[in-house]
Amino acid sequence: MAEQPETIKAFVKLGEFLGDYCQFAKGNLEFNEDQIKWLHKLDDLVARAASHNGWFTQGNILYAFEQWSTALKTDNLKKWLDQYDIQNSNPMTVAIIMAGNIPLVGFHDFLSVLVTGNKALVKLSSNDKILLPFFTEYLTTLEPLLLGYIKFSDEILTDYDAVIATGSNNTARYFEYYFGKKPNIIRKNRNSVAIIHGDETPETLSLLGEDIFRYYGLGCRSVSKIMVPRGYDFDNFYKAVYSFKDIIDENKYANNYDYNKAVYLMSEFKFLDNGFLLLKEDAGYASPIASLFYQYYDSKEYLDETLKRDADKIQCIVSSRPRRDHIAFGDSQKPALWDYADGVDTVEFLLKISNNN
Known part of the structure; x- marks a missing residue:
């Protein structure tokens, strides 16, 4: 990536913000007025997420934030994306059906779709529906052009070019039935x-x-x-x-x-x-x-x-x-951006179908 696109810069800023929030949650209040506004808003949503899903404790949410704060550093994003030739003049709409077993489990798919210049049509899990819309609000404030690239839907998904779906072995059969005719990544239990x-x-x-x-x-x-x-x-x-x-x-x-x-x-x-x-x-x-x-x-x-x-x-x-x-030992929950779920390279998949579209 010879020159960093604005989308990448927005995600870097999001990573910095997540790092700030982790410090804020630990009692550091040395932030400016605009930062404090966003930090308080996220703090309320973290509490809501923990109340909504008892498995999403504050400790586990903070842990997820810390990992993403590290992953979204400029050097990591550059190392990840430099191995690809990302040129996309014809954005696809990619439906992302997210699981909800751990906080932000679908964030890597969301990131991959957007950094490859495509549009994300997101169907959130009922277990994890609070945090990602806030991240989208923060990202689109930093980069308003992303407003046209992110959409959340609770309805039956229509008008998409490809699918990334994550679920159980049972839901995978449903996914394959409904989405099998489109280019897809369908993940099962592992x-x-x-x-x-x-x-x-x-x-x-x-x-x-x-x-x-x-x-x-x-x-x-x-x-x-x-x-x-x-x-x-x-x-x-x-x-x-x-x-x-x-x-x-x-x-x-x-x-x-x-x-x-x-x-x-x-x-x-x-x-x-x-x-x-x-x-x-x-x-x-x-x-x-x-x-x-x-x-x-x-x-x-x-x-x-x-x-x-x-x-x-x-x-x-x-x-x-x-x-x-x-x-x-101790590093299984610290995947790098290039550690793809099921060993399937999401970015390569997106670039391949984009070139064939």
Whole structure:
């Protein structure tokens, strides 16, 4: 990107504003009158979002804001977009059907559509419908030309050229039926997995707790399963994540913990329990809230074969020995702009169909 477009500048400013809000929420009030007006408005909406959806605590919303504040820095946007030849003289309308499992989960699609010069027709999830319209108001104040490029709709979507839809395996079948004739990206359920080697230090292993408990495990990048060597001592794991014990004080999480524990007991499943996290041996990946599946491996070859076979079920892999396709413990909820959901390059998809349009 030889010269930064006004849209990019607006998103950079939004990132700076999100960083300011995080400071404001922590008690820093050293802002000018115009900033304070916007900050108070967002503060009210954060409270509304938390009231509307009990999983959207202020802590989790702030965490999402902090990640986007980092991602939207000029250097990150430049590194992301410099690999593409973005020339769009014929904007498409792209319908974006957003999930609502974690705060702003659809923001990357929204960003991708706009920075490629296309129009976003957004259908928000009922679970996350408060924050993005405010961001749109802020962006269009900075760059009024964006007013004609963003539209929200609660109705059946019509008059669009392509679709990006995110949902469950069940809703994906609905999406494929209704949107299959248009160019599309349709995302289904995915979960993330951690590899434990058995030689991690307590400090290293404790970082894994962030990947498991952030957003209550509701994100596709949340670790819902651990692969452990045969004979692994789970006391080491439980001790390492004990600092996250206060999560059981959250009512919605505690209700799920109690329910899933009762189900396991009545079904006579074997499981481990430390009072805030249930561990169950299971070949699956989508563990219930407050539960974590585990699976033993006997060799590196078996581990690699299993993860390769199940690649279409896995969003990301975290490990204490990160490599090109693995993420370090504690970093699963810190994706870079070029870490695409399901490994599908959204920008490349948009540019390709734009060129063919």
